[in-house]
Amino acid sequence: MTKSTYRSWSGEGKRLGHCFRLCERNVSSPLRLTRNTDLKRINGFCTKPQESPKAPTQSYRHRVPLHKPTDFEKKILLWSGRFKKEEEIPETISFEMLDAAKNKIRVKVSYLMIALTVAGCVYMVIEGKKAAKRHESLTSLNLERKARLREEAAMKAKAD
Incomplete structure (x- = not known):
């Protein structure tokens, strides 16, 4: 160009x-x-600033509702590592603290389930290789079982 x-x-x-x-x-x-x-x-939209709402005359205190933990919830707090001993747990705790402890336990349980699943898979692979060395397979086991059932049925038919 x-x-x-x-x-x-x-x-x-x-x-x-x-x-x-x-x-x-x-x-x-x-x-x-x-x-x-x-x-x-x-x-005709108004471009002047909006009036701010009036502040409440009474001042509100921000209070977090407290919860008295059950024995199981105390164990959850201990397992999550929030407290070292059961004596350290206060009489009342916040719901946020309890939720955080439950979430930690959920994560630990999910990690445990992942580890158990991997270990189970490895175990099944090892057992499958051992069975292959013994020449055991589902096909051969099913054929043996069917042959045995046919023999039993033939003997039962002769007996009748």
């Missing part, structure tokens, strides 16, 4: 933008609502 071509296109772009702005002034009001300034002016 040559410089002269670029100059002519950029000049046309400027002229088109100017024409667009001129046409925009003559467009009906619903199409002009797309501009924020026109939106405020046409619809």
